[in-house]
Structures are given as structure tokens and as C-alpha cells.
Amino acid sequence: MNNIHDQRIRVGIDAKWYFDGPPSGHVVVKNLVDEIIKNNDGRFELYLFITDKFKQQASLHFPIYVKLVFLPGIPNMLSNLFLVPVMTFIYGIDVLLFQNFGSAWPALALKIAYIHDVLFLDHPEYYTPGEVTYFKQMIRFAAKADKIITISNSEKQRMLEHNVLSSNNIDVVYHGINEKFKPLSSYQPDAIEALEDKYKLPQKYLLYVGRVNIRKNLVTLVRAFALLKQHNIKLVIAGKNTGAYPQLDSFIADNGLAGDIIFTGHVPEDDLYLLYARATVFCFPSYAEGFGLPPLEAMQCGVPVVVSNRTAMPEVCGTAALYADPDSAENMAGKIELLLADADLYQMKAKQGIAQARKFSWKKAANEILTLITEAYAGRKNYPKAETQPRL
Structure with missing residues (x-):
């Protein structure tokens, strides 16, 4: 033998x-x-x-x-x-x-x-x-x-x-991380324009990508978003809203936010890469993650991220992310505002994010x-x- x-x-x-x-x-x-x-x-x-x-x-x-x-x-x-x-x-x-x-x-x-x-x-x-x-x-x-x-x-x-x-x-x-995630500068203007038309994207938007359920804590993100009105920015949620998260729907309706929030539904892979790259800030408010891939995908696109400070998030995102308390809309809004108001911090976190993403x-x-x-x-x-x- x-x-x-x-x-x-x-x-x-x-x-x-x-x-x-x-x-x-x-x-x-x-x-x-x-x-x-x-x-x-x-x-x-x-x-x-x-x-x-x-x-x-x-x-x-x-x-x-x-x-x-x-x-x-x-x-x-x-x-x-x-x-x-x-x-x-x-x-x-x-x-x-x-x-x-x-x-x-x-x-x-x-x-x-x-x-x-x-x-x-x-x-x-x-x-x-x-x-x-x-x-x-x-x-x-x-x-x-x-x-x-x-x-x-x-x-x-x-x-x-x-x-x-x-x-x-x-x-x-x-x-x-899939190598197809890349910064906005890698795309042709006509491709960017086509995506903007398809999803009716505003000039500036916060982006969330993932499931729409209670563990992902989107109610806190929407509450934080409502505190950022002065920045003339919208919120894009790339995920299918199945209605299984009634607290989210109720908060949006009760606070008149439907016109400021875009639910894309399912986004094909080829669109998702550019949707990330076109974002202003990526937000991931999840209460608990085993890994948390979306923040790294955003980082590879050169988009700064704000994530919750729970479970695997600090391990995965290192010093490249800004961390927020997922139980506090005020704390989360404050971290997002730091990026929107400070161009130097924004650029620094964009560069740190690209470097962090290269590790995976x-x-x-x-x-x-x-x-x-x-x-x-x-x-x-x-x-x-x-x-x-x-x-x-």
C-alpha cells in the first residue's frame, strides 16, 4: 500500500x-x-x-x-x-x-x-x-x-x-474582501451617473448594507440620522425591508423621515460595489456580529466608517473606524458628525480604512x-x- x-x-x-x-x-x-x-x-x-x-x-x-x-x-x-x-x-x-x-x-x-x-x-x-x-x-x-x-x-x-x-x-x-470593492476614483463618470439615476441617489448619503432586523439596530441609526439634519444628507439602506422590523417603520413614519431615507431593496453585486464607493460615510450600528464584513468593504472603497463598539467590531476594524455606543443615538450622531464636519479627520480615516482592509x-x-x-x-x-x- x-x-x-x-x-x-x-x-x-x-x-x-x-x-x-x-x-x-x-x-x-x-x-x-x-x-x-x-x-x-x-x-x-x-x-x-x-x-x-x-x-x-x-x-x-x-x-x-x-x-x-x-x-x-x-x-x-x-x-x-x-x-x-x-x-x-x-x-x-x-x-x-x-x-x-x-x-x-x-x-x-x-x-x-x-x-x-x-x-x-x-x-x-x-x-x-x-x-x-x-x-x-x-x-x-x-x-x-x-x-x-x-x-x-x-x-x-x-x-x-x-x-x-x-x-x-x-x-x-x-x-x-472581494477585490472588486474599490474607491470612487476607479469608476468612469457614466457608470456613476447611471447608478445615481437607478437608485435616485442624493449628492451626499450615509450608507448601511445588510439585513433589516432588530440585531442590526437600524432604529438607533435612524434616530442618529434624524439629529444630523443640518448636514443636508440622506440615508440609504441597502437591504430588503420585509416588514419584520416594525419599530423601524413606525419611527420613520412617526417622525416624517420617509422622504430622507432610501430603501433600495436587494442590490445586485455589480451595483453594490459602486453604491459603497459613492457613499459619504458608511454606518454599521449592529448590536452583535461574528465578524462584520460590510465595514471592511466600505473601507476598501475609501469610505470612512462608524461602527458599534460591540463583539467583533473592534477586532476587525482596528483603529481605522470611529466607534459608537449602539444604545445611544446621540453618541452615534456625534461620531458621524465628526466625519462630516472635519475634512482632515475624514481623509485620515479614509486612508486608514484602505490600509486596514488590505489585511484581509x-x-x-x-x-x-x-x-x-x-x-x-x-x-x-x-x-x-x-x-x-x-x-x-
């Missing part, structure tokens, strides 16, 4: 969110998978688990040397618990990277759970009872993983406090994951020889 180190590692990746899925999960999976494929140096044989409704799209999209495993479109938890383990055995996969939900099934493959955050453990008030019950199953099965990858030291600490897994089995890999890339994240996979695979004691697993 050949030694396992003479063979390529068969890596299975749960990529069901590559073409569609939760907005933040889709961004992460798409960028990581693309970079893992680009940076595969021959050590790995890649298998992507894809929902079968994207069979034709995936077959045309991915290189021929990437193996595609198609699964029926059932909920992610059920798929990962039952279907993925079976396919892992059938294809003789050595290392399996799950999204959120791992599997309790005993398996020959080394199991790595990529868990974005466990915020619900400390902040159940921001989730529905059904969501909390659902996510608790994620923790239950995470305890069966050989390793967990999470996205910030803040989240690792939360997992340790809740005894999800031991410290040496939890690794932190920061998110990256999807290529770096992908390479760190591949290194973790290699080390975990090599270090696993009594790992069964590859020839004992079925090979198709």
Missing part, C-alpha cells in the same frame, strides 16, 4: 450556498471556493457538494478537474446530517468541510465544521424561538467535529465559554483553510489508509 502522504487529499466542501443561499453565507462560500480552486497546488482533489437545481450551471461554471456531487434541495441541516456523510463514504473523501451543521455519524473522513458565529448563545433576544432551537442543533453536532473553523477571536472565545469544543480544536480564519483577503483565508486541512489530516493518528475507502 502507498503511504497516505504520497496521495492527494480528497477534500469535500459543502458548497450548497455557492449559487444561492443566505446573503452572507453565499458571499463567504462563493469567495472561499473560488480561491481554494485557484490556489490548489496539486495537494488536493476537490469535491463540491452542490444543490441539484444548479446542476447545469455548476457543470458549466467549474473547471473539469473539480468533482461535483449533486444533492437534492432539502434543508441544510438535514442534508449535512444524512446525505453528505453518505456521499463522503461513496466518494472516499478524506476531509470534509461542513457549513454550520456537521454530522454526528461516525465517518472515516476528518470532519471540520465551518461555523460563522454562535451569537444566539449570548444574544437569544435577537432571534426567534424557532431560530434558537434550530441553531442549538448546530452546537450539538459541532461537538462531534474534529475541528471547528470560526471567523473571529471574539467568536472563538464565545465557543470556549460555552464549551462547544476545546481551544486547540477551534481555529480562527478571518473573512476576506479571500486568498489568504483560503490558503489558511488549506493549511489547516493539511495539518489536521497529517496529524490525525491511526487515519485509515486511503485504499480502504471506496474510490470512484
